[in-house]
Amino acid sequence: MKSTRFLRTISYRSCPILGIQATRQTVYDDIEILNSFGYEIMTQHGRSNRYFVGDRAFELPEVQVLLHAVGASKFLTEKKASVLTEKVADLLGEVCADRLKALLSENGGDCGNERIYYNIDAITTALMEKRKLSFLYFDCDEKGNKVYRKEGERYEVNPLGMVYSGENFYLVCYRDKYDTPASYRIDKMDDAKAEDAKITKKKEFENFDLNTYKRETFGMYYGEKAQVELLFPSVLLDVARDRFGTIEPVKTDGGYILSTAVRVSRTFFAWITTFEGKVKILSPQNIKDEYRAFIENIYKSLS
Structure with a gap:
């Protein structure tokens, strides 16, 4: 149009x-x-x-998608979200911009980070030039004040990429002394810097797949990686696709069997529990036993 x-x-x-x-x-x-x-x-x-x-690089629906993505980004402070909203909406001109901005919900958490763009810029530089990245990392206390981890000591990591998940933006990376990836919220970083030193190459990360890592880890948090078989009823097949991406389920009388790799943790068990028994763990047996113990402990806490 x-x-x-x-x-x-x-x-x-x-x-x-x-x-x-x-x-x-x-x-x-x-x-x-x-x-x-x-x-x-x-x-x-x-x-x-x-x-x-008569024509533009962005059409109205495309700008709406971008605006709603800004609105859903919890890692942006209210000030940063407002400025970015103005810039994105202005792609369609002043009249449309005013109407579109009214559709965007308020943004920004209690413990915002105005340096989010600087952090992203430093991470991007480190990724493109294959350099190490260093930063300070903090939590927020009950008053919203920053409390730095490791008593203010800088983290130094080898960046692998950035992932958007659960309204937050994460750096995925690994440290020299560990062979497993780690993730850090970018809005909880301060003073991120691309260091002069090149990354430490490790065989474990030569063919690292960021999308696979996101699918297996985010939303399930950390835990031992395991291959599981899950049974989904037909009405929840879309839920399985949303969670695990491209899948090849096997149809049975009871629904669809999906074999996939997950991080086995309390969060994974809690996610299964939200379906009130409609999604079942079929194998392996030890994970079924762990899940049963998880449910029993919840039941015991109610008595």
Whole structure:
């Protein structure tokens, strides 16, 4: 659909407010130049011709997607979200921008980090140039004040990528002395820096798949990685796809059997429990036993 935001109603005399002198011919010449650069300036003829941009890099639905992504990003402070909203909405012009911004919910947590963009920039530099990254890492106390971990000592890591999950933005990385990946919330970093030192290469991370790591880890938190068989009823097959990505389930009388790798943890068991017995762990037996013990402990705590 072509957009029809008007640039300006132009008379063929002058624009004293902007200090610009114009004639009919200079307007035609300017439009021809803009068209030659791909802006596709359209004309609505009348007593006073009006001109508008006939096409844009972003259409209305695309800008709406971007705006809602901004609104769902808990890692942005209210100030950062507001500025970014203005910039994204302005892709469609002032009139549409005002209407679209009204659709965006308020953003920002109690413990925001105005340096989020600097952190992302430092991480991006480190990733592109294969350099180590260092940063301070903090939590927030009951009053929203920063409390630095490791007594303010800097973390130094080898970055693998960034992941957006659960309304937060994470750095995925590994440290020199460990052979397993770790993740850190980018909004809880301070003073992130791309160091001069190159990353420490490890065989374990030569073919690291960021999407697989996200699917197996985020939402399930940390735990031993294991291959499990899960039974989903037909009505919850979309839930399985949302959680585990591209899957090849096996249809049975009771639904669909899905074999997938997960991080076995209390969070994984809690997620299974939300389906009130409709999703079942079929194997291996030791994980079924752990899940049964998890449920029994909850029941005992109620008595």
